[in-house]
Amino acid sequence: MLVAPSILSADFGNLEKEIKAICEAGCDLVHVDVMDGHFVPNLTIGPVVVQPVAKASTKPLDIHLMVENNNFFVDLFAPLKPKYLSFHLESEKHPHRLIQKIRSLEISPAITLNPHTRVEDIEYLLEDLDMVLLMSVNPGFGGQKFIPSVIEKAKKLKELINKRNPKCLIEVDGGVSDKNIKELKDAGVDIVVAGSYVFGSDSYKKAIDSLKI
Ligand code: DX5
Ligand code: ZN
Numbered sequence: 001m002l003v004a005p006s007i008l009s010a011d012f013g014n015l016e017k018e019i020k021a022i023c024e025a026g027c028d029l030v031h032v033d034v035m036d037g038h039f040v041p042n043l044t045i046g047p048v049v050v051q052p053v054a055k056a057s058t059k060p061l062d063i064h065l066m067v068e069n070n071n072f073f074v075d076l077f078a079p080l081k082p083k084y085l086s087f088h089l090e091s092e093k094h095p096h097r098l099i100q101k102i103r104s105l106e107i108s109p110a111i112t113l114n115p116h117t118r119v120e121d122i123e124y125l126l127e128d129l130d131m132v133l134l135m136s137v138n139p140g141f142g143g144q145k146f147i148p149s150v151i152e153k154a155k156k157l158k159e160l161i162n163k164r165n166p167k168c169l170i171e172v173d174g175g176v177s178d179k180n181i182k183e184l185k186d187a188g189v190d191i192v193v194a195g196s197y198v199f200g201s202d203s204y205k206k207a208i209d210s211l212k213i
Pocket of ligand 2 (some may be wrong): 006031032033173193
């Protein structure tokens with residue numbers, strides 16, 4: 001299992017220190033939550049803040065867009081060269097076109113599904129995707145309760161992925177901890193995002209290690 005701590009729960013007064021600490025603690029990716037105050041009822045950070053994050057990080061960035069105007073935000077964050085750039089299916093009229101655009105910028109395209117969105121809705125996008133991000137909370141805030149139906153969704157998605165594009169990875173985001181990691185692993189999940197579980201722990205290393213099963 002790969003682990004991507006979400007910096008939403010980090011101490012933003014000491015961001016550089018926090019990024020270095022999770023990288024030293026052995027995370028695989030650094031998850032950055034970008035919210036526009038329209039698609040979700042919260043507002044986070046733009047490239048001015050993500051740039052020093054990218055500089056401090058020794059691990060690739062995994063940028064999760066929770067925005068309405070995806071095209072604009074892809075243009076804004078592409079110069080930071082994240083490994084993954086994901087956008088929500090629910091806010092995009094032309095997902096296939098946007099996936100191709102992200103790929104043309106030499107970034108791995110990923111698509112995110114809200115808890116209620118059916119995995120069947122992306123069956124015909126899978127062959128063009130490097131990753132699918134399944135939300136296990138309603139996007140907008142850290143520290144929410146894990147929605148267990150994501151386990152069934154991950155299993156269904158894994159079947160579709162095996163059929164359409166076995167190289168596509170599954171990531172789960174929201175309420176992840178040592179309590180649900182085994183179930184997620186068994187369902188075929190490759191990467192977990194963990195915010196409050198990692199940053200709320202006494203030892204980032206112990207928390208990250210407990211998810212690397
Ligand atoms: C929620 C964000 C998550 C969030 C996860 O909208 O996408 O990445 O920070 O936080 P936890 O792990 O605390 O649920
Ligand atoms: Zn996220």
